[in-house]
Amino acid sequence: MNPELPAVPDRQTVTPQGQSIQSLIDGVKVRLAVTHPDERGDLCELYSTAWGFDDEPMVYAYFASVRPGQTKGWVKHLLQTDRLFFALGSFRVVLYDDRPDSPTYQKLNVLHFSDRKRGLVRIPAGVFHAVQNVGTVDACFVNNPTRAYNHAQPDKYRLPLDTPLIPFDFAPTLGG
Template sequence: MKTPLKDPQSVTPDGERVAPLIEGVRIRRAVTHPDERGTVCELFNPAWGFHADPLVYVYQVTIRPGQVKGWVVHRIQDDRLFLSQGTMKAVLFDDREGSPTRGQVNELFLDHHNRGLLVIPAGVYHAIQNVGADDLFFINMPTRAYDHANPDKYRLPLVNDLIPYRFQS
């Protein structure tokens, strides 16, 4: 009979992630304030000092259950994603020359009970999967506005030779 493997710790007793994040990736957990009328949840406030760049552009993305959007990388801008509704798996891959975490993959999970603001630095590939049963909604507040004539957006297929990660259906 095989000895069962001990489950590795993934979070501290306070709920903080144990595995290291890719250099420059940050998560700020959001507080949702409920009352009898509904809820209020702050998405972004420059006073937090969480990201130095100003708010210049905002848009909402939806992903249907089981679907994946990505792989995408930006060379100039950072993305600042705020999970609003649903269950998100964000997978990140650091391909930045000279980064101390180059080659590292992060899997990060957020949902509407555990909302947060996720900073994805320029040069980090990312793909977002809806792992819930309902549509996923997130807000992106990138550090530069989308330029339709010259977008800072580069794509790879989900299965490729660069990123050592495979999504499960």
């Protein structure tokens, strides 16, 4: 190695078993999905109470898409927990703990999902979140929040994507 070139070694991101070493924000859960392919297509379970993933009932569900290069967020809820299932496309999911009484207050998590790594994420009330399509086709997710949407008084609190209050930049970066 040329001692004059300032090379930086990679840091560990996963265990030898492929599990992320990133510690999650308090109350955030991730359950990777199993996709069952056969000659007819794929089957992938989105949610089951049998998993014990969350103790709140299913009350509402919606499907959303994100265009390539677009980001939805920053948003947080005060009353509901989101349960997002990332189904199609390539997503970068960024979470920021805005709960002053949380043991992980001001912690940031960055998660990735795709067609090859589908998953369910539980995002508690008070945690800002944004989903970014980092792929080249529309990306889709399903949300099963713990409360039905209140059209008259939405439980959504927003910040602009470029807010200085959250230490994250959504600007595209070159791969390494």
